[in-house]
Amino acid sequence: MALKVFNTLTRRKEEFKPLKGKKVNMFVCGPTVYDYSHIGHAKTYVQFDVIAKYLRYRGFNVFYLQNITDIDDKIIKRANENKEDPSKLAIKYEKEYDIDMKALGINSVNKYARATNYVKQIIKQIQTLFDKGYAYKTSDGVYFEIDKFKGYGKLSHQPMDKIKEGARVAVNEDKKNPSDFSLWKKEKIGEPSWRSPWGKGRPGWHIEDTAITETEFGPQYDLHGGAIDLIFPHHESEIAQMEASSGRKPLVKYWLHAAFLNIEKEKMAKSLGNFITIREALKKWDSKVLRYFYVSTHYRTPIDYSEKNIQHSKNSLERINEFIRKVSRANGKENKKVKNLIKKTKTAFEKHMDNDFDMPQAIAAVYSFIREVNKQDISKRNGEEIIVFLKKINSVLGFITFEKEKVSAEIKKLVEERENARKNKDWATADKVRDKLKKEGYYVDDTPQGPVIKKL
Ligand SMILES: [Zn+2]
Missing domain, CATH: 1.10.10 (Arc Repressor Mutant, subunit A)
Structure with missing residues (x-):
């Protein structure tokens, strides 16, 4: 059986074949560290944690890279409000992000790359874009000229005239096209800045990612993930920058995007007053219940965060944990059916995960396993086999609680x-x-x- 993934670039489910054998270079957009991360971020990061872990389960050698945007308008604005140094603010919220990720059982990322550690590479990439005629200077920085890059719009599946129509009126009159995006922002007084051939300033948002991935992976890699709202302009612009500068395509073979999170069927927004941070959610709910809540919906299906839905997750998860406690104490006769049931369930789990990581169906296979085993009388050894099997599955899912050794x-x-x-x-x-x-x-x-x- 082949693993298939839905690729945003082609809008098709495709067989997953990495560029080099079993090696998978995977990148997911990380946080902009100016505040606590919210429960929508948690959805994306938990679901991509499961995806990375399943790829490893499947025998792929995954290197999972995430960036940390530690220089950005939002960081500077918040730091000014707090009368704080922007880099200190960024470090503080990077630490908070790390605490949240650990609490949610996210431990699949091999490297977190801070944008400010890659300024040299960013400048080099912008220089290449200049040399090849894709970049131009204005009074407030450097821009990428989208008209020069054939294929701008191929990820978001928009024709160029629609992109131009959708662009806000240019703030900067010097821009050749209102949709041209920033590569380098000229220094404003009191802002952090770095020296560059175009004067002191700081990087634009999109160029951080391509400078980081080019450094770590080279000009092409296997899998790029993120939330659906990043497709345009962020990921679209990543493609333009890297394919224009390297002359190679595609930048990324498989683009995977996670759907939105709503709260009580409404969009989550600070202005609507329904904004919830991961930290707040963790005060109310057990971290494994939250993880279950995210994993039990397909990553491409929107999820509705509500008291009722999470309570439902809590009850469902308890059924699995209760089953673990029960089989841990099994003491009946050896049952030959158990081995077969395990085999059948393993096959079903893999079949569903192979189908574009269909997590809800994979979990459903675990429930039908529980129903079948519950009908049986099983031995201590059967119980142990079941635990070994579910631990293996849990290395992907990560929400099951196994009995711990008693602490004295x-x-x-x-x-x-x-x-x-x-x-x-x-x-x-x-x-x-x-x-x-x-x-x-x-x-x-x-x-x-x-x-x-x-x-x-
Ligand atoms: Zn990004």
Whole structure:
């Protein structure tokens, strides 16, 4: 069976064949770090986490890269409001982003690349675009001339006249076309800037990604993901920049886009007052329930965030966890049917995931497995086989809770001691207790939900 993915570029489901054997270079647009990330971001990042993990499950050697936009209008604006240094603000929210991602079980990303670490490469790419006649200078920076690039609009499937029609009236009179996009922004007083052949300034948004991916992957790579609202102009412009500068196409073989999240059937917006950060959602719901909520909808289907829908996710997930507890205690007769049921379910899971990562159908296969096993009397060994199988599936899905080893009262007491010391800012004692825990083979993960004891 072949894995098929829906490619935004061709608007077709295509067999997934990486450029080089089993190697997959995968890039997903990361956050602009000026505030806490919201539950719409969480949808995209959880779903692409599952996609990366399934590709690995399938035997692909995935390098998953995400950028961190740490220089941007929004960052500068917020930093000015807070009378703060923009780079400090960016670092703070990059850390918060990392905490949110860990809480949601997102650990598939190999590298987070900060845009400001690639300014040299950005300048080099803009220079190439100049040399090849695609870029021009204005009074406020450097722009890409879209009329020079044949195929601008091929990802969003829009003809050039429609793009031009849709463009807002040019703010800058020097622009050749209102849709020409910024490659380099000339320095304004009080803004962070870097030296360049076109004067001091900072990069435009789209060029960050292509400079990062060209550095890490070269001019062409396998998979680019992101939310659907990034198709135009962001991803469209990435294609124009990189294909124009390298002369090779396509920049990306497979473009995957995740659908929107709505709240109670309405669009989420700060102006509508229904804006929810991941941090707020995690205060209300268990992180695995949230993860289940995102994974149980197809990534190309819009999702409706509502009390009712998440409660439903919570109940559904509890059925799986209850099943895990039950089979962990199985003590009946050896049952020959179990092996077959596992095999059948594994095949069904893979068949659905191979079909453009059909997560809801893949999860449905797990439920029918549970129904079948529940009809059977099973042995301890059967139970163990089932756990091994579901752990393998959970390496992709990531929302099932397996029974943990019992932590002794002594260890719990040490963790408490460490918490108290930390509260009293007695770092020396906290460190001592941490070392004691380490000797016992444990460590403490400080999550937004409080300390979690883990085995080393
Ligand atoms: Zn991007």
